[in-house]
Amino acid sequence: MIALFDLDGTLTDPKTGITRSIQYALERLGQPIPAVDDLTWMIGPPLIASFAKLLGGAGDAPEALRLYRERFSDVGLFENEVYAGIPDLLQDLREKDVRLFVATSKPHVYARRILDHFDLSRFLTAIYGSELDNRNADKRDLIRHLVEQERFDPARAVMIGDREHDVFGARANGITAIGVTWGYGSRQELLDAGAACLAEDPQGLEAPILRLTGATPRPAATA
Structure with a gap:
């Protein structure tokens, strides 16, 4: 069993920690920052693919993920x-x-x-x-x-x-x-x-x- x-x-x-960390990554990249409730679709699927979708291509996705983890690994994982x-x-x-x-x-x-x-x-x-x-x-x-x-x-x-x-x-x-x-x-x-x-x-x-x-x-x- x-x-x-x-x-x-x-x-x-994990809504607060994940969405705030996504917003942090987007801000660091100089990208538009959607509202928290407009980012909940990214909770669950692999983030690298979700960032590629959000940014309209895979080019900046690795850097977005790195920046996301910069905040998430220290603060975001416990905003849960x-x-x-x-x-x-x-x-x-x-x-x-x-x-x-x-x-x-x-x-x-x-x-x-x-x-x-x-x-x-x-x-x-x-x-x-x-x-x-x-x-x-x-x-x-x-x-x-x-x-x-x-x-x-x-x-x-x-x-x-x-x-x-x-x-x-x-x-x-x-x-x-x-x-x-x-x-x-x-x-x-x-x-x-x-x-x-x-x-x-x-x-x-x-x-x-x-x-x-x-x-x-x-x-x-x-x-």
Whole structure:
């Protein structure tokens, strides 16, 4: 029984730290600075691709990412908060012998600091993220790497996330995806990507995780 969790928009709400760090990078580049709410589409997908889209080409994207990290690595990663109900959910799943992993496109060096800071690492078997050179930023590559390292049966695992990238990454590796609606992807985005079901709040996640990983006993067959 395995559950992979996205980080941003799933376990924690990183809106303030990410959007302020994006604005910082744009200001340093002399670019127009959109409002915070106009930047939330960048929460979740790999940032290098999102900066290329935002700037109208890939040319300045590496420098934008470098400047983003200049602020994020010092200040932005802690401008963040854990969604209500997440610690209780993780505790309950651990008590039911579900092995818990984080699979995030965020560099793992930042993900670990965030999860340690908010005391969520204690629930996790391991934390997987991208490298600073953007290796494994694509969720398909990241989850493939995780499965290879941990050697579990994908049919006994689920991926929980708020964006289509989480669903695509899971399905590319034979893992069922559960979408969550409190993050930054829309319900339609998640359903169109192929999420098996949606959860409206953390309290509603435990049952489908147990069911889809085979942890819930099936009713006895009747004659």
